[in-house]
Structure formats: C-alpha cells, structure tokens
Amino acid sequence: MAGPPGGGPAPAGQGSxxxxxxxxxxxxxxxxxxxxxxxxxxxxxxxxTAAMDEVFAALGPSGRALRSHWLAEESPRSLDAAERAQPLLFAVDHALGRLVLDWGAEPVALLGHSVGEMAAAALAGVFSAADAAHLVVDRVRRVAAAPAGGMLAVAASVAQVEPYLGPDVSVGAVNAPRHTVLAGPRRALGEAAERLEAAGLTSRPVASDTAFHSPVLGPCLEGARDVVAAVPRRAPRITVYSGRTAAPLRADEAADPGFWAAQPMTPVLFWPALDALLDAPGGAGAEPLVLVEAGPGRTLSSIARRHPAVRRGGGCVVPLLPGRPGGAAADRAALAEAVDALRAAGALAGRRAPVLP
Structure with a gap:
C-alpha cells in the first residue's frame, strides 16, 4: 500500500x-x-526478462496486452485499476525475486504485502508462477463486481482510527505503528477522510480503485476457493511470513484453498509480520538481516528502516528499484546501487555477478 503521509525514502542502514x-x-x-x-x-x-515473459505467456492474449501496456511509453489507461496493477505487480515482484535468487543470495524468508504475498508464495514454491498468475487474474475479475471503492493511508495507529470505522469502512492494513490503511466503498471512505481531517489526522488515498482487504469484497470472492483448489499447492520451500497471520506460513495453511481465497479481503498485518521476522530465533539480533525490497518503489524500505531492530543496526535495507518513476536509466542505476549494497553486506560475496550495462 502507499507509504505513510509525508513519508519518503531514507538512507539505507548498515549491517554489522x-x-x-x-x-x-x-x-x-x-x-x-x-x-x-x-x-x-x-x-x-x-x-x-524470462520471468516476466513466463507470466505474460501464462495469461495468453490478456498477458500480451498487459505486456504492451507495461512497456508503452505513454498509456491512456490508468495503472491503478486492479485488472492491470495486480497482475503487473505480481509479475514484477516475482521477476525481481527470481533475479535475486539467481544471484545466489538464498533468501531465508519472504514477506509479501497484499498481492506481494502471492509473489512470495510463487517464489517459495507454494504455487507455480503460472498458477499464481491465473489466481491473481481470477481474483481481479471477481472484485471488479464490487462497489466502487478504495483505500486510505492514515498517519495514525489502529486505536486512533477506530472511531472512524463502520459497517463499510475497515482496517485494510497495519503497515507501521502510526501507519494504518482503511478500506471501503468510495462514498463511505470519503466521509471517513473528511472526519479524519476535521480531527487533525493526516490521510491520503492509496492508488487503488478497489477496497482490497475489506469484508465488502466477500460476496465477490464466493467461488474463488474452488479455483484455488483446482491448482497444485505445496509446502513453502522458503519461509514465508504471512501478512494475513503475521507468522510463518504453515504447510496446512499453504495447502488450504480457503486461506488464499480469503486473502484479498483480510487485513494485511505487515508491521506485525515484520516484527515476527526480525524477532525470530536467528533473526536480526543474531546476524545482520538484509531486507531487500523486490518490487516497485521504496515504501516497504521506508517502513522497515523505522523498525527498532533495524535502527539498532541489526541489519540493513536495500531497495532494488527507484523510489519514483525515472525511466530505464534510473531502473538500472538503482539496481547497480542495490548490487553494491548487497555486496557490502556480504549477501553476494563470491556469487555470480548480475548482468548490468
């Protein structure tokens, strides 16, 4: 979800x-x-490139159209629409994760936010990339029938936003102690935003036209369980910290179609999951943990840098992409900077170098 109001990227921390x-x-x-x-x-x-093409190919004609939209220098169609944003986010997250794996970095854990959890599941082998892509597209088609909605990032704790919740407006994500995301139908969310402003609480819209991680999606997701049940599901080969449970994904949860079918309508507990990751035995307190943001932007990096364990020097944070759009040169420069940071942290010591111009 969008970063906290007024937040921005900060310099990377340093590992031991x-x-x-x-x-x-x-x-x-x-x-x-x-x-x-x-x-x-x-x-x-x-x-x-191969990982992106694998997802596009799996989706057939819609994948080819998605690829064209992604690579277009200018497009009249908004990327905030779930039908485009969700499969592209999945593809980019997954492809960047595959790139890091190919470097030999051997992640000890994966933590995905919202559709990022589907990318984490694919990287961990719970689903094949093709099956995960189809599940993402299926959920997007289903939520298209939901009432027009959205999400609102509020610079406040869950306790502070409770007076502004209601039958339609709920907590969609807990990103940090003072960064809570609300979700709901557009009109109800707009009213909540006005009340928050009157109370002196800063908020801003998340780039979404769907009330993801809200119970209002429940009716639209009926039948999704059967679609998940039709594809193979395996225990994760890499530990996945679930944003739904704020704990490592268990084998029975990974195999449960209902777990994945309900994931788009349940809150994302990102900060509690990050807590669990950093506080785990052998976590940041034992050895430095290099938190690599494998996806667009630097919102999760900004959040992770504020975690007490990271601020104490228990690890470092490395984003792979720029914090905002900047063209092809900016993408490559950001990746080169990330490679230097990973090498400095010892995460790529002796590994095969990535291909960079």
Whole structure:
C-alpha cells in the first residue's frame, strides 16, 4: 500500500561489518505501482526478462496486452485499476525475486504485502508462477463486481482510527505503528477522510480503485476457493511470513484453498509480520538481516528502516528499484546501487555477478 503521509525514502542502514548478511525479500502490493515500473530491466537482465515473459505467456492474449501496456511509453489507461496493477505487480515482484535468487543470495524468508504475498508464495514454491498468475487474474475479475471503492493511508495507529470505522469502512492494513490503511466503498471512505481531517489526522488515498482487504469484497470472492483448489499447492520451500497471520506460513495453511481465497479481503498485518521476522530465533539480533525490497518503489524500505531492530543496526535495507518513476536509466542505476549494497553486506560475496550495462 502507499507509504505513510509525508513519508519518503531514507538512507539505507548498515549491517554489522565482517559478518555475511542473510537476505529476506519484501514484496510490495497495491499502491506501489507506477507506469513502466522496472521496464528498464526488461531485455537487459535475462533472468528478469524470462520471468516476466513466463507470466505474460501464462495469461495468453490478456498477458500480451498487459505486456504492451507495461512497456508503452505513454498509456491512456490508468495503472491503478486492479485488472492491470495486480497482475503487473505480481509479475514484477516475482521477476525481481527470481533475479535475486539467481544471484545466489538464498533468501531465508519472504514477506509479501497484499498481492506481494502471492509473489512470495510463487517464489517459495507454494504455487507455480503460472498458477499464481491465473489466481491473481481470477481474483481481479471477481472484485471488479464490487462497489466502487478504495483505500486510505492514515498517519495514525489502529486505536486512533477506530472511531472512524463502520459497517463499510475497515482496517485494510497495519503497515507501521502510526501507519494504518482503511478500506471501503468510495462514498463511505470519503466521509471517513473528511472526519479524519476535521480531527487533525493526516490521510491520503492509496492508488487503488478497489477496497482490497475489506469484508465488502466477500460476496465477490464466493467461488474463488474452488479455483484455488483446482491448482497444485505445496509446502513453502522458503519461509514465508504471512501478512494475513503475521507468522510463518504453515504447510496446512499453504495447502488450504480457503486461506488464499480469503486473502484479498483480510487485513494485511505487515508491521506485525515484520516484527515476527526480525524477532525470530536467528533473526536480526543474531546476524545482520538484509531486507531487500523486490518490487516497485521504496515504501516497504521506508517502513522497515523505522523498525527498532533495524535502527539498532541489526541489519540493513536495500531497495532494488527507484523510489519514483525515472525511466530505464534510473531502473538500472538503482539496481547497480542495490548490487553494491548487497555486496557490502556480504549477501553476494563470491556469487555470480548480475548482468548490468
């Protein structure tokens, strides 16, 4: 989801010198998208390109149209629409994750936000990339029937926003102690925004035209369980910290079609999940943990840098892409900076170098 009101990227933290850094991937979701996100890596990084093409090919004609929209220098169609944002976010997150894996970084954990959790599941082997892409498209088609809605990022705690919740407006994400996202139908969300402003609480819309992670999506998602049940599901090969449970994804949860079918309408507990990741045995307190944001923007990086464990020097935060659109050169420069940071943290020591111009 979009970053906290008034927030922005901060300088990367530093890991402890002399010790190799262990990698955990952070995979962003709705609200992080922007035109041509990561397009500067396409046809430059072979592994990234192949992973993107795998998703586009799996989706057939709609995938070819999605690829054209993604690579277009200018497009009259908004990228905030779920039908385009969700599969593209999944594809970019997954492809960047595959790129990091190909470098030999061997992530010890994955933490996805919203549709980023589907990318995490595919990277961990719960689903094949093609099956996960189809599930993302299926949920997007279903939520298209939901009432016009959206999401609202509020610079406040869950307790502070409780008076502004109601039958239609609910907490959609807990991103940080003072960064809560509300979700609901457009009119109800607009009224909540006015009341928040009157109370002196800062808010701003998330780039979404759907009330993701809200119970209002429930009726639209009926039947989704059967679609998930029709594809193979496996225990994760890499530990996935679920934004739904704020805990490592169990094998029975990964295999449960209902778990994935309900994921688009349940709150994203990103900060509690990050807490669990950083506080886990062998976590940031034992060895430096390199948190790599494998997706567009730097919102999750900005949030992670404010975590007490990271601020104490228990690890560092490395985004792979720019914080805002900047063209192909900016994509490549950001990736080069990330590679330097990963090497400095010991996460790529002795590994095969990525392909960069």
């Amino acid at each position: 010198p002399g010790r190799p850094g262990r990698v955990a991937l952070l995979l962003p979701g709705q609200g992080a998208q922007y035109p041509r996100m990561a397009a500067g890596l396409y046809d430059v990084e072979p592994v990234f």
